[in-house]
Amino acid sequence: GESVGLHLPTLSVQEGDNSIINCAYSNSASDYFIWYKQESGKGPQFIIDIRSNMDKRQGQRVTVLLNKTVKHLSLQIAATQPGDSAVYFCAENWGNAGNMLTFGGGTRLMVKP
Amino acid sequence: DAGVIQSPRHEVTEMGQEVTLRCKPISGHDYLFWYRQTMMRGLELLIYFNNNVPIDDSGMPEDRFSAKMPNASFSTLKIQPSEPRDSAVYFCASSFRPTEAFFGQGTRLTVV
Numbered sequence: 001g002e003s004v005g006l007h008l009p010t011l012s013v014q015e016g017d018n019s020i021i022n023c024a025y026s027n028s029a030s031d032y033f034i035w036y037k038q039e040s041g042k043g044p045q046f047i048i049d050i051r052s053n054m055d056k057r058q059g060q061r062v063t064v065l066l067n068k069t070v071k072h073l074s075l076q077i078a079a080t081q082p083g084d085s086a087v088y089f090c091a092e093n094w095g096n097a098g099n100m101l102t103f104g105g106g107t108r109l110m111v112k113p
Numbered sequence: 114d115a116g117v118i119q120s121p122r123h124e125v126t127e128m129g130q131e132v133t134l135r136c137k138p139i140s141g142h143d144y145l146f147w148y149r150q151t152m153m154r155g156l157e158l159l160i161y162f163n164n165n166v167p168i169d170d171s172g173m174p175e176d177r178f179s180a181k182m183p184n185a186s187f188s189t190l191k192i193q194p195s196e197p198r199d200s201a202v203y204f205c206a207s208s209f210r211p212t213e214a215f216f217g218q219g220t221r222l223t224v225v
Contacts, residue, residue, distance in 0.1 A: 034213050043117075043204050043216030044156070089156065100169060101146070101214055103156040 008087065010108040019077040021107045023090035028071060032093035034101065035064060035075045039086045047075070047088075077109075085111045117217035119205050125223045131193040134220045136205030137186055146214055147180055147190050148204040156204075162188065195224045 013019045025033065031052040036044035050057045050064045050073075057064050063076040073090050087108050091101040118137040126132050138145045146161040160170040165182045173180070177196070182188040192199055202221050206214035 036216075041218075043206075043219050046213040046215065049213055100158055100161065102158070105155050 008106055008108045010110060012110045012112060013080050015080060015082060015111050015113050017080055019075075019080045019084070019109060019111075021075045021077075021088050021109065023073040023075075023104050023107075025071050025073055025090065025092045025104070026102070027092060028068075030092035033064070033066060033073055034091045034093070035062075035073075036089045036091060036103075037084075037086045038089065038106070044089060080109075080111050082111045082113060085109055117205055117207050117215055119203075119217035119220050121220060122218060123221045123223075125225065126195055128196055128224055129194045130224075131191065132195045132199075132222060132224075134190040134203050134205075134222070136188045136190070136217060138188070138205070138207030139215055140186065142207035142209050142215075143185075144208045144214070145182060145188050146206040146208075147188070148206065148216075149201045150204060150219070151201045159190070192222075195222075197224045200224050 011021060034049045035047040037047050038044045048059045048062050048064050050066050052068060055066050061078045065074045075088060077084055087106045089106045090104045093101055117139055120135045124132060143164050144161060147159040148156050149159055150156045157172055159172045160180045161168055162182045165185055178192055180190045190203060200223050202219045204216050204219045206216040208214040
């Protein structure tokens with residue numbers, strides 16, 4: 001699935017460096033947030049999630065930080081690898097039933113060998 | 114489990130024709146979502162189901178679009194008649210309760 005094209009913000013990092021991808025979300029009532037990775041020709045793939053009662057959550061090589069005061073989410077990838085090259089989306093969960101994911105525009109991560 | 118399965122992977126059709134996209138969610142998941150992805154608008158939620166019942170279809174662009182979920186293991190998204198501006202990648206996703214949604218590989222639709 002070709003995700004986005006020329007209008008995506010792009011982050012270019014050197015292999016082995018740490019990457020930080022930022023996201024501003026829109027709804028202060030959102031209580032659940034997810035980061036997805038989308039590689040070319042594929043659907044979005046879950047990376048890590050965080051609930052609004054937390055401000056940090058760590059996974060394998062990834063950390064998500066949540067700042068509810070300024071409605072900001074970030075994804076940190078440690079020791080970035082070529083396989084991390086993809087488009088990254090943040091998504092917030094809100095809606096009357098709390099089951100609707102609203103996606104941000106995405107950031108393209110390019111890893112230079 | 115093989116994950117969310119969508120068919121076809123690619124569809125090319127002429128304007129005015131009916132298009133049907135198919136989805137098989139992950140077994141045991143009780144939520145099913147249909148998304149559309151374009152370069153201009155990103156990922157948009159079209160409709161979602163809970164236990165086979167449509168809950169919110171506010172994202173469906175117009176009456177030409179319809180979605181059904183006759184049982185827990187199958188859903189369709191139909192466009193009739195199709196228009197060139199419907200060209201996009203359509204994703205189906207499923208989840209168990211309000212947790213992360215698992216996406217299929219998508220159907221790339223081209224309407225000429």
